Structure formats: C-alpha cells, structure tokens
Amino acid sequence: MTNRNATEEPIRFAYWVPNVSGGLVISTIPQRTSWDADYNRKLVRIAEEAGFDYALTQIRFTAGYGAEFQHESVAFSHALLAATTKLKVIAALLPGPWNPTIAAKQIATISELTENRIAINLVSGWFSGEFRAIGEPWLDHDERYRRSEEFITALRGIWTQENYTFRGDFYRYTNYNLKPKPAVTPEIFQGGSSRAARDMAARVSDWYFTNGNTPAGVRAQVDDLQAKAAANGHTVKVGVNAFVIARDTEQEARAVLQEIIDHANADAVKAFGHEAKNAGKASPEGEGNWAKSTFEDLVQYNDGFKTNLIGTPDQIAERILALKDAGTDLALLAFLHFQEEVAYFGEHIIPRVRALEAARAERAEAA
Template sequence: MKILWFIPTHGDSRYLGTSKGARVADFDYFRQIAIAADSLGYEGVLIPTGRSCEDSWVVASSLIEVTRRLKFLVALRPGLVQPAQSARMAATLDRLSGGRLLVNLVTGGDAEELAGDGQFLSHAERYAESAEFIRIWREILARSHGGEPLDFEGRYLRVRGAKLLFPPVQSPYPPVFFGGSSEAAHELAAEQVDTYLTWGEPPEAVAAKVADVRARAARHGRTLRYGIRLHVIVRETEDEAWRAAAELVSELDEATVAAAQARFAQMDSVGQRRMAELHRGRFDKKDVRAGLEISPNLWAGVGLVRGGAGTALVGNPRQVADRLQEYAALGLDHFVLSGYPHLEEAHRFAELVFPLLPLATRQKLPGQTLTGPFGEIVANSFAPKAAAR
C-alpha cells in the first residue's frame, strides 16, 4: 500500500463552510504539511488544480528543497497549456526533484471555471482533447531518452518536430494518474494512463468501476494500477471520531449546503453527480451519521459543501485500517488521503493507522540512522515504553 497526503492549496480549516478556525493558504503552511508528510513516511502529496487553488506546478517546485523523498502528484489540466510545453515542465520538475514527480491528469467538470480559463469544449470534446494531449505528452517524454522528434496531427492538437533535450529522470516518463467516472473517462484511463483513481464510493461501487476499467485496459493489451481518493477522520475511539465528524460540519447551515449543491449540479462531471447522490444534500446536525454513513465507516458529510472527493473514513484506527484493507482487496494500492486540519490529521493518521497497514517501505538516505528514543524522556532519565497494540 502506498499512502499519499494532500496539500490544501485552496485553504484549510477546522470547520467546513465557514471562516471560523480557518488557516491562511500560504507557503509556510504548505511547507509545514509537506515536511510533516515527508518525515512521517507518506509516499507523496497530491497538489490540486483549479480556479480555487494556487498553481500546482509552482507549489510543487517550491517544495523540492524542503523535502527529501516525498513525491509530488501534480495536477495537470489539458487545454490550458500546450502538451510540448507541459512535457518540458514535467521533465524539468522530475529532474530537479530527483525523480519525484507524479502527474494527475484532470479533464475538469466545471464549465464556468473552464470558460474562465479559455476552455469551451463540451464534456465529450474535453475527453477527446485530453486523449490527444496525453498521447503527445507521453510520446515526447519517452522519445527524450534517445528517440526521434514527434509529429502528430489530431483533431484538437498537433505538433511537428516536437522534442526534449533534457529527459526526465523516470523512464519513459513520470507516472500518470487519472480519475473519472464517465464511460469516456474509463476509456481514456484504460488506453493511456498508469494509475486509475476513484473517489471514495462504497466498496461495491468501486469494485464495479475497477472491473470496467480493467476489462477495457485488457482490450488494449494493458494493465493498470488502481487507487482511491478519500478523507479520513481517525481518533483513538469510534465515538471520538464521530464527534470530530460532527464538529467538522457544526457550523454549516441549510442555506450554505443548498448553495453549494446548486453550484455542483451545474457541473457536467459524472463523478460529481455520483458524489451528490450519496447524500442528496440532506444532513442532521444532531445525528451526522443518519443518512450520511453510506457504508460502514464511510461518511458522505464532506461532500455537502466540498466539490470533488466528498467522503471520509471515520472511526478508530482498527476500523479505518480495515476499511482501507477492504479497498486494497479490490486491487487498489494507492490511497490519496486528507483530513481537517490537514497538518494535524497527517500526524494523527500516520501515528494511529500506519502501524496497522502493510506499507511500502521507502529506503532511507545515507546518514539517516537516528532511531529514537520516541516520545518525551521520563523524569530526565528514562525512555518511554512502547505502547501495546
């Protein structure tokens, strides 16, 4: 299992839908989270994209020097930059970071936001353009290791003599992640990407999506890896975890939820529609589990006002670990997680759940030999005892 965390470049808070408990989305805070994720042993961090976010590529570049092994899953939106330029950016970031770049292809589902960025294609056209984009992108990077320049003539994109003089560290190119719930998205994933990501739906729904993408990939003679995007709310006990979930939405009111849901309903994203169907905009502050716990420990409350990934695993360490193992049994090995606030939840999840999971071990760098003691020294003399698990 590979566990990744999240850099909240659109802001962070202790309460959804309000400025109460809010945190400034600035470099110092991003750096704190990145350093925490790196030192705690997370595989990498997702850096999102969109009108509400700081630029993902600039943020990733700024975090190279404050981290050592952390990988950057950087969001890339076709249509906003030419594929040759994007390939050059990817190669540079991969080289300067020592091979730590992962790429998250984001086709986008908010027509208003896309129009503001100069993108006016329909849902079907965006996926067709994305397929051309990532094909050119992959081929330019692959050929940079010694191949010929690329000529490509498509419906939306074309290049003539495209080439890179400085190849990426990773060969043939940094791994490409992609998520989507429509038929067009599944076909694009099957044909071109390396890891397919789903949002956190109940296990049976995830199993169906994975099976469909796997079958499509087989028809192309390909095999993919699979992952999931989830929030987590983990505490020492189940009761504490559900109280934390209730506190997270305690400042929400019906008007805020209704406004958010109306905005999401305007989007043409199939994944966003599936997220909304999990909760239908209804919640009860007196019992946040009622109608929102859509599968054991899987809570749809985050999606009341947050677009995109809208579900969280809520429970004690054993429960959360067991739910993650259930997804792993479906063939998933990448888990892209986040929590509120992101800095504290990164520590809490690593401390409470990491010991219960079969994680991929990252090799230590030369000189990294210090191993404790762990915890505060007792009475100036004694190392604290290990806790029984």
C-alpha cells in the same frame, strides 16, 4: 473478479495539498489548516516522515466555495519537492490553460531538478464558470476527455520519442525533439467516474482517481476499468478519495463529522453541488462524479466521507484493507487539521495497515 491486491504491493498513501484556502471541507468549522507556503512546507516534511508516498496539489483559477485564494499547482509542487527528499508530488494540470508543449518542458525540468519525483494529475475540467472566467472554450463532456487523451498521448510521446510527430484534433507536432527528456517518464494520474473517464484511463493513464465510495462501489468501478484496460493491453492503478477522522473512539470521530456537517456553508455546498452534478449530467450516460452525492456528502469536495475512514485507528486500518481488497492501490486522503492529523495517521494507522498486510502475506505463503 479475482482480488489482485490481496498479496501484492502495499497500499500507498497520498494527501491533498491545501494550496487552496478553505481546507478540504465546505464548512465554517475551525480548521488548523492553512493554504500558505510555510504551512505547506512543514506539512510536506511531516507527511514524508509519516510514510506518505505522494502529495497532490490542486488546480483552481477562480474563487468560490470557500476557496478564495489559490497557489498555482506546478510552481507550488516544485516548492514542496525542494523541501523534501523522497516523497513524490503530483501537480495538477488543466488542458486549455496548459498545452502538452509547455507541460512537457515544465515537468521535464522539475523532474531533473528533483530526482524524478514529479508526477501530474490531468484534470479534464468540470466547472464551466471557471473556463468562461479565464476565456477558455468549454467543450462538451466527452470532448473534454477526448482532448485529455490527446494531451496524455502527446505528453508521453514528447517525453519518450525522438522527432515526435502527432496528428490529433486538438494537438499537432512535427518532428519535435524535447531535450533533455525526463530520465524516468513521469507518472500520469487522472480522475473522474464517468464512462468516458474510465475508458480514457483504460487506454492511456498510469493511475485513475475515483471519488470516495464504499468497497462495493469501488469494486464495481475497478472491475469495469480493469476489464477494459486488459482488453487494451494496458495496465492502470487505482486511487480512491477519503476524508480521515481518526479519534480514540468511534463516537468521538462521528461527533467531529457531525460538527463539520452542522457548520456546513449551505449556500456554498448547494452551489458546488449544482455545478458538479451538472458536469456529470452532461455525460452521455447522465452520471459522473457526485451523481448520487447527498448534501452531507458534498460538504467534502470529493465524497470523502463515503469511504468511511472515520473511527479508531484499528477501524480505519481494517477499512483501508477492505478498499485494497476492492482493487485500490492508493488512498488519497484529506484531513481537518492537516499537520497534526497527517502525523497521527503516520504514527497510528500506517503501521497498523502494514501489520495487517504482513499478516495476510504470511497466511498466503503458508497456505
């Protein structure tokens, strides 16, 4: 497929907000990262100054895999927005605990209070134990995505239409008017690697997040997604997960990666892998996120090591351009020591990426 990104918009950057304890690796390696509010307010200001475009809060209801403590995503997102002026925050929502009525009002209010800087990430759900713990029904794999699609359809309808009426299997509205509506319709993100996830994104989502992968692996998903979106008359952008280890030499960066893996909490990694892979096997095609993940991959929740943003700033910048060539619009990043490494990424890697993009644009213009 033709590379749609080579000379178009600059690739964007987002980071995982550590509003859940334990950081972004299932490892006992020391991390200078904290889940508390003060740490995160400072972090989001660092990220904004560094040139990040988005921050993504996590949604968890139960402890596990090192995540013993969790701040609620929407309230935490609002606190981060109050600490910044430009960066957008993506709040995770989970159908079941939320319904479109509550979500529409929450997000519309936050949008008005923060100059339209709120977005959502709709998480269809992969952890059955969490749903059971909070008394929510656990639907079959494709039914979860069918509910999510209705959720997005209803949410966007509430935000944009007067006297909104909708008749779905999960949500129903009759002449509903939300006022005030958001001045700008918030962006809607979603994740997943199954067929149902991509098909839903190709119909209704603004953004599709995929787990970490090689450029070739990303390209295969993007080609499938974009072909289906085009057939639906829809456009969707793509974000890929990555864990960044930037050091002066590649040897140093690889040593850090090995240390993370050597200190992995083996029982927690195996338990996470068991639940995550079961969720994917429940799909009709028997695959989804984490289907081909090894023990080492699973030490990072989102297969972020696979994306290989591990090395020197020059190497990482080149690899980000390769992901862009594969159809990626956004890199969703995690780090070991968030505050200092986000600052380092902004100082040493984003300028290199922009320089590479500018050089490419000049070559294209001259051709």
